[in-house]
Amino acid sequence: MTHCPLVIVGAGPAGLSAASTTAEAGIPTLLIDENPRIGGQIFRQPAAATDEAPDPQKAELFRRFQAAGSKIESRLGTTVWGLFPPGQLALLHDGQSALLRADNIILTPGAHEYVPPFPGWTLPGVMTPGAAQILVKSMNVSPGKRVLLAGTGPFLLVVAQTLHHAGTRVVGIIEMARRRESWRVLPGLLACPGLLKEGIGYLARLKRAGIPIHRGQVLVEARGDEQVQEAVFAPCNADGSPDRARSKSISVDAICVGYGFVPRVQLAQLAGCRLHFDDAQGGWRPATDENQQTSQTNVWSAGDGAGVAGALVAQLEGTLAGLAVARRLDALADAEFRARRQSIARRLARLRRFRAALDWLYRLRPALTDLAAPETVVCRCEEVTRAEVETAIDAGGVEYRTLKTMTRAGMGPCQGMMCGPALCRFLAARAGKPIERIGPPSVRPPIVPVGLGTLAEASALSARMGATS
Amino acid sequence: MSQVPDVIVVGAGVIGSAVAFELSKRSVRVLLLDEALPGRATSASAGGLWPIGEAIGLGCGVIYHAAQTGEASAGPASLPAVFRDFLAASNARFPQLAVELQDISGLDIEFSPGHGLLFLMFEERESEFVRGLAGSLPPSTRIDVLSADEVRRLEPALSPDLKGAALLSGEHQVNPMLLAEAFKRAAMRNGVHSRPDARVTGLRREGGRVTGVAVGDETISCGTVINAAGAWAGTLAATIGLDLPVFPVRGQIVLTETLPPLLHSCLSTSACYLSQKEHGEVLIGSTTERAGFDTSVTPAAIQSLCRGAMRAVPLLAQVMVKRCWAGLRPGTPDELPVLGPASGLTGYLNAAGGFRTGIVASPLTGEVVAQLATGERPTLPVEPFLMRRFE
Numbered sequence: 001m002t003h004c005p006l007v008i009v010g011a012g013p014a015g016l017s018a019a020s021t022t023a024e025a026g027i028p029t030l031l032i033d034e035n036p037r038i039g040g041q042i043f044r045q046p047a048a049a050t051d052e053a054p055d056p057q058k059a060e061l062f063r064r065f066q067a068a069g070s071k072i073e074s075r076l077g078t079t080v081w082g083l084f085p086p087g088q089l090a091l092l093h094d095g096q097s098a099l100l101r102a103d104n105i106i107l108t109p110g111a112h113e114y115v116p117p118f119p120g121w122t123l124p125g126v127m128t129p130g131a132a133q134i135l136v137k138s139m140n141v142s143p144g145k146r147v148l149l150a151g152t153g154p155f156l157l158v159v160a161q162t163l164h165h166a167g168t169r170v171v172g173i174i175e176m177a178r179r180r181e182s183w184r185v186l187p188g189l190l191a192c193p194g195l196l197k198e199g200i201g202y203l204a205r206l207k208r209a210g211i212p213i214h215r216g217q218v219l220v221e222a223r224g225d226e227q228v229q230e231a232v233f234a235p236c237n238a239d240g241s242p243d244r245a246r247s248k249s250i251s252v253d254a255i256c257v258g259y260g261f262v263p264r265v266q267l268a269q270l271a272g273c274r275l276h277f278d279d280a281q282g283g284w285r286p287a288t289d290e291n292q293q294t295s296q297t298n299v300w301s302a303g304d305g306a307g308v309a310g311a312l313v314a315q316l317e318g319t320l321a322g323l324a325v326a327r328r329l330d331a332l333a334d335a336e337f338r339a340r341r342q343s344i345a346r347r348l349a350r351l352r353r354f355r356a357a358l359d360w361l362y363r364l365r366p367a368l369t370d371l372a373a374p375e376t377v378v379c380r381c382e383e384v385t386r387a388e389v390e391t392a393i394d395a396g397g398v399e400y401r402t403l404k405t406m407t408r409a410g411m412g413p414c415q416g417m418m419c420g421p422a423l424c425r426f427l428a429a430r431a432g433k434p435i436e437r438i439g440p441p442s443v444r445p446p447i448v449p450v451g452l453g454t455l456a457e458a459s460a461l462s463a464r465m466g467a468t469s
Numbered sequence: 470m471s472q473v474p475d476v477i478v479v480g481a482g483v484i485g486s487a488v489a490f491e492l493s494k495r496s497v498r499v500l501l502l503d504e505a506l507p508g509r510a511t512s513a514s515a516g517g518l519w520p521i522g523e524a525i526g527l528g529c530g531v532i533y534h535a536a537q538t539g540e541a542s543a544g545p546a547s548l549p550a551v552f553r554d555f556l557a558a559s560n561a562r563f564p565q566l567a568v569e570l571q572d573i574s575g576l577d578i579e580f581s582p583g584h585g586l587l588f589l590m591f592e593e594r595e596s597e598f599v600r601g602l603a604g605s606l607p608p609s610t611r612i613d614v615l616s617a618d619e620v621r622r623l624e625p626a627l628s629p630d631l632k633g634a635a636l637l638s639g640e641h642q643v644n645p646m647l648l649a650e651a652f653k654r655a656a657m658r659n660g661v662h663s664r665p666d667a668r669v670t671g672l673r674r675e676g677g678r679v680t681g682v683a684v685g686d687e688t689i690s691c692g693t694v695i696n697a698a699g700a701w702a703g704t705l706a707a708t709i710g711l712d713l714p715v716f717p718v719r720g721q722i723v724l725t726e727t728l729p730p731l732l733h734s735c736l737s738t739s740a741c742y743l744s745q746k747e748h749g750e751v752l753i754g755s756t757t758e759r760a761g762f763d764t765s766v767t768p769a770a771i772q773s774l775c776r777g778a779m780r781a782v783p784l785l786a787q788v789m790v791k792r793c794w795a796g797l798r799p800g801t802p803d804e805l806p807v808l809g810p811a812s813g814l815t816g817y818l819n820a821a822g823g824f825r826t827g828i829v830a831s832p833l834t835g836e837v838v839a840q841l842a843t844g845e846r847p848t849l850p851v852e853p854f855l856m857r858r859f860e
Contacts, residue, residue, distance in 0.1 A: 099768055405646040444792040453786030456775040
């Protein structure tokens with residue numbers, strides 16, 4: 001079995017920063033990512049050159065990573081499907097499974113998008129903004145001819161701009177946050193004037209492109225026969241509850257819906273890390289100390305996977321985790337560690353004031369859970385409806401586990417990764433329990449389906465597979 | 470609950486829930502206490518109802534035996550006839566019980582009669598084991614030895630490498646989690662009070678009498694405490710100095726994605742057992758390990774189970790594994806349950822040590838323990854299962 005002093009899982013902003021930091025300190029670093037290229041979701045590298053302006057933050061991140069070079073071995077196109085405590089990682093690459101042992105692990109797996117179930121959300125043509133971004137950036141495919149973005153958060157603006165640049169017609173953005181709420185958070189946003197300016201830049205470019213933003217509105221339904229044809233949206237109150245009498249509809253052939261992100265905590269859970277519920281940062285996240293260390297002494301967590309806070313925070317947290325590992329392995333003097341940590345902590349504090357303002361503005365509002373109609377499918381894998389879920393809750397399925405047994409919701413191939421957060425919210429609302437009392441959905445390996453034949457192979461759970469750096 | 474309960478049942482797995490259900494039919498005031506601990510055996514059970522199969526060592530027994538001894542040996546020893554008969558009587562309740570539980574709880578326990586349980590023979594030692602079984606069977610049961618061709622007519626998905634198989638008809642399956650939930654719901658419909666998140670920290674004892682339980686700082690008094698705490702039953706008994714030899718025995722399980730109908734029988738081999746569940750997933754179990762309360766799954770066990778499954782049903786190589794997990798069976802030194810009173814102690818009953826037959830034994834265990842709690846004469850003699858056999 002390959003034995004590594006340090007493995008970093010995820011090559012987005014947090015993982016790249018962590019890897020650069022540890023490599024600079026001379027630590028042999030193994031970096032793993034399921035994508036064929038580094039960059040993660042936010043800095044996904046396009047399949048072909050585009051005319052989109054180069055992002056200076058991305059350029060600097062990549063430059064630093066390249067400069068750290070020789071100490072980093074990258075295994076891309078490689079999925080970590082299991083973590084067996086204390087330090088065995090099970091990898092999948094090219095249909096082959098292998099185990100490796102890591103003394104130290106930095107988890108930077110990022111986040112996935114949150115979409116509360118609503119009528120029509122399973123229609124072809126309804127997707128997440130992230131999925132649309134992958135279509136455009138990696139496959140050069142446009143999600144549609146008339147695309148609507150809906151949900152909440154700055155990511156909608158980013159994807160609208162990406163789509164527009166790729167020549168896709170964006171017919172509008174439905175944003176749940178109301179205009180006057182933006183003023184309320186202005187003091188917080190002023191903690192980072194540069195970021196505020198960047199946001200205003202996005203808004204100005206969308207305006208120039210003639211893309212309308214409908215603020216204080218919520219998407220209530222996607223309609224169509226074989227494919228989405230129409231989006232229905234309505235003004236909403238501060239709780240996100242729509243005023244359906246004033247709903248409007250718009251003709252579309254694709255809708256990208258996203259209500260922020262949920263940290264990917266599966267590996268941290270398998271590692272035995274304690275989780276902490278933080279609604280503003282996407283729900284359950286690993287509890288971390290001031291050095292990004294989890295409750296497990298050999299596991300660190302950084303970036304959106306440690307609580308959704310965006311790419312800049314991710315880079316700083318990744319660097320911090322890298323410094324902590326370097327310090328632990330005695331590859332960094334204590335004085336230097338303290339000095340660098342202090343400077344990062346200052347920047348993080350400022351960014352977190354900014355993030356807190358954004359988190360409030362783009363918060364998940366309680367009425368979102370109520371968008372689903374009784375017949376709306378909640379668990380897509382097992383096709384379980386909201387009515388079935390609520391009937392089971394009323395019949396006493398008031399624990400997540402019992403609810404699963406009674407309805408099979410969350411028992412499909414995705415293991416509740418997609419529907420789990422929504423199921424917990426239904427459960428909390430219907431059973432009148434605080435959501436943190438329901439606990440995080442349990443996780444079992446493999447966290448992605450793996451072929452039984454693959455697991456049975458001689459090398460699968462013992463030997464090393466070919467490096468692919 | 471406003472009044473003092475007559476009986477407190479500690480543990481709402483399949484055994485505790487079955488006991489609570491049977492007590493509820495006898496108009497006893499019951500409080501059912503449970504805590505969602507990882508590794509509860511009920512949620513890691515295959516749900517096989519293999520009363521004779523388990524008693525003669527099929528299922529986990531033969532896997533454990535093969536892993537311990539390697540080859541060239543006959544299989545595991547059979548369990549005593551008195552327990553085999555207990556399991557058979559309990560198993561006979563299921564068709565009726567499924568209807569009763571559906572009526573009261575509204576839950577379908579997914580009782581599904583199939584062809585039966587097939588023990589697959591790949592090697593001579595397995596055939597030898599089967600030949601030796603004839604003497605352990607109860608009079609009413611027969612074991613049919615099928616040729617390779619006959620087996621594959623029954624189960625076309627099986628490997629062509631098979632030498633043959635032994636078929637035990639009348640061995641079926643249920644959904645173990647739904648069974649436990651249905652017992653619990655039915656009990657609650659009949660008035661049992663349930664606290665699903667009560668961490669019972671100990672028993673309360675005054676001299677020779679158990680008086681109640683402690684839930685953190687809270688003490689709850691009652692007439693009788695029933696220890697149905699599964700793998701934790703020994704730990705609970707130890708809080709009043711009672712030496713109940715029940716310990717966790719880990720079993721790891723692999724579950725595939727949902728597949729079209731593939732297997733009509735439950736399969737038992739020297740490497741694993743397999744059964745396709747109601748929703749199409751194939752469940753592959755299981756290890757037998759002393760690992761304390763550790764509920765981790767291990768790469769080596771996953772691999773060994775997957776290999777065993779592929780050897781039996783080659784096309785499983787092409788399917789996806791959805792999840793692997795582990796449960797803690799409540800094991801005992803002689804693999805028999807511990808039921809009924811403890812010597813020199815009143816107000817206390819065991820419903821413990823279900824080991825690997827808790828699901829099939831649950832209907833009768835519930836009944837017998839409820840009868841003991843209410844002073845009725847038990848349906849079947851409980852003496853062979855009393856705790857004093859360890860003294």
